[in-house]
Amino acid sequence: MRRSGLVGGVTQPERASDVSLPPLAMVAKAGGALRLAAVDARAQALGVAPGMTLADARALEPELVITEMDEGADRQWLDRLARDCLDWSPRVTLAAPDGITLDIAGVDHLFGGENGLCAQIEAAMAAIGMTLRHAIASTPQAAQALARHGALPIRDERAAIRALPVLALGLDANSTLALNRAGLRQIGDLAARPSATIAARFGAGAMSALYRLTGEEQAPIDVLRDPEPLHFERRFAEPIALQATIAAVFMALLQEAATVLAERDLGGRRFVLTLYRSDGARHRLAIETGRATRDPTLVLRLLDERIASLADPLDPGFGYDRIGLFLPATDPLPASQPSLEGREKDEAELAELIERLSTRLGSDCLQRLIPRDSHLPEQAQLALPAMDARAPVPWPRPPEGEPPMRPLFLFAPPQRVEVLAEVPDGPPHRFRWRRKLHEVRLYEGPERIANEWWRHKGGECAGQGGLTRDYYRVEDVQGRRYWIFRHGLYDEKPDPQWYMHGLFA
Structure with a gap:
């Protein structure tokens, strides 16, 4: 089975080719010191490399532009790129911090073969300003190693793997240094030695990484998947029509959903309740919340508000024989410790008020202003439905004791x-x-x-x-x-x- 490993960088092609721009590097704190975590092509050409201390890099290139590494933003961006790659393969795997692996077995012919598929991906990445190195190999580890360390393009996969540096094994820094000191600088040098000797001296992890690289050992892969929307349902042998019974079913479905959401550290943002009447008619009730929640009482109260706002009341007819609850939108909602000031209570009450008014009046009837990145006053804010605006963004504040710079x-x-x-x-x-x-x-x-x-x-x-x-x-x-x-x-x-x-x- 053949896979293509893709490695994306943060450098934009146009920046790398523009000699008028200063070199750029990103720093992160490691071992109590600031070290370079990533550099652009201009910095690399001047001898600046990741892992150097900031002081050494400054001494080497005084005009080096420094910015702080945002690992969280990098992870989100890599995840976004990986989800875009689902257009080319249903099996996409993240290879953090900067790699993506696509299983192209059985799908490359849809894009004109391997070369056509790679050309499409290169064009898509270049359109958003990303550099790209890619390689095709029979295992995901080999594809990633060749894309990162191989001499592209790859003509002979076996020979290219043997010519890779031992850094391609992905071992820790101490193990890689020990292999180099022992004179084992390439994968071929390591593969030529008896496996028992290598395992005894450098640990079983070195041989396991080598076997995975050459395909002699299979490693589990975590394929990127969109989470399945949660769905809960109750069926009845005899249709139900009493309001109290229907409300009890509502609460039972919401409590079941809350249990599953709590297990996954999630909260619902959109709840859709569908009532199936025995004569085939359907009644569909949808509500949204301003923030993720798994409180059954709150959701039931919003459903009551939604029912009260209907122009035509619900008519159960001869009764409902099935009731379903669907959660198409969820957000992370980890457990939190309330503060002593009780600020969370005030925020929860405000969010509940927004949810109730938006449910009763309509989401477009209640809006919230959020800051917008524009220096023109009339464009410096954006009005969004209060339900759609996530956590309130802090507005710029004037200095203490100074009047506001802009009128309300x-x-x-x-x-x-x-x-x-x-x-x-x-x-x-x-x-x-x-x-x-x-x-x-x-x-x-x-x-x-x-x-x-x-x-x-x-x-x-x-x-x-x-x-x-x-x-x-x-x-x-x-x-x-x-x-x-x-x-x-x-x-x-x-x-x-x-x-x-x-x-x-």
């Missing part, structure tokens, strides 16, 4: 104002808004905000990236505070206009 209330769109300034590029001296004249007593600014020039064709050229805004926080003689801006500089536009964008509380 924004006009959409900003409203025109007439402004009189002492100098053309200066702050407003007085302004007229909604037919009323306001004398400015205090002002603060300007806060200059450029337009998103990269969204305009030719925006990198001067004068084609849009108009710049100069924002002022002003206070009139009556103590009211406003947020106004001049749209455009005088070297961008001969007569820039002024606008009222927001009001401070």
